[in-house]
Amino acid sequence: MSPVVIHPSAIVEAGARLADGVTVGAFSYIGADVEIGANTQIGPHCSVHGPARIGRDNRFIGHAAIGGEPQDKKYAGERVELVIGERNTVREFVTINRGTRGGGGATRIGDDNWLLAYTHIAHDCLIGNDCVFSNNATLAGHVVVGDHVILSGFAGVHQFCRIGAHAFIGMGAFVNGDVPPFVMVAQEGYSRPRGINNEGLKRRGFDAARIAMIKRAYRALYVAGHSLEEAHARLSEMAGDSDDVRELLDFIDSGDRPLLR
Structure with missing residues (x-):
């Protein structure tokens, strides 16, 4: 002792x-x-x-x-x-x-x-x-922050927001909505998603197939021009083949604040 x-x-x-x-x-x-x-x-x-x-x-x-x-x-x-x-x-x-x-x-x-x-x-x-x-x-x-999240210098998060696991918040970003798992956020007035946290996922052992599926989910949610309801339906189809997409979908379904989009 x-x-x-x-x-x-x-x-x-x-x-x-x-x-x-x-x-x-x-x-x-x-x-x-x-x-x-x-x-x-x-x-x-x-x-x-x-x-x-x-x-x-x-x-x-x-x-x-x-x-x-x-x-x-x-x-x-x-x-x-x-x-x-x-x-x-x-x-x-x-x-x-x-x-x-x-x-x-x-x-x-x-x-x-x-x-x-x-x-x-x-x-x-x-x-x-x-x-x-x-x-x-x-x-x-x-504020609720999941595992393996990085907040860069001078980042600020509004009350009652959630940040999902493996997200990356860039320097000086101001977050006023929920950030899904795996997503990278950068500053532009109030911050907006700017892709997935690709490098962070590689460092934590995510293989190429898992990362590719997360990218597909991100595109459905943020790039394809879908409404949130349409994106939700697309993610629901993908979730059967990916626990990561299921985690993303569960995060969206459990929030009280608007999703950062």
């Missing part, structure tokens, strides 16, 4: 629970009702407010503000929480807020994500695994 190491200038409130191997850097603050998993590193000048549950092997590099109250006028001090998984890297000046009662009560972040400097994740966001949020990427409240 590795000891917990707390810098003499750090403050750890009574009630905080730190597992074996946790380190807390200079001038950092750990609030009551915070649970931190084994071997997680809290760098200097960080603040972690509870209720918050943080898994093992995470790295908070410095000056991160984690678990702060939701920036929501309806919040009245009720118990809401932040849940972070394992092996995430959180860089300088990242801010992550707790949830709200109206949004399910929790902000949740999965495993193996990279949140680069000045990223902001607002209340009630649900983040999957293996995502990369580049500098100054910003999520408003209630």
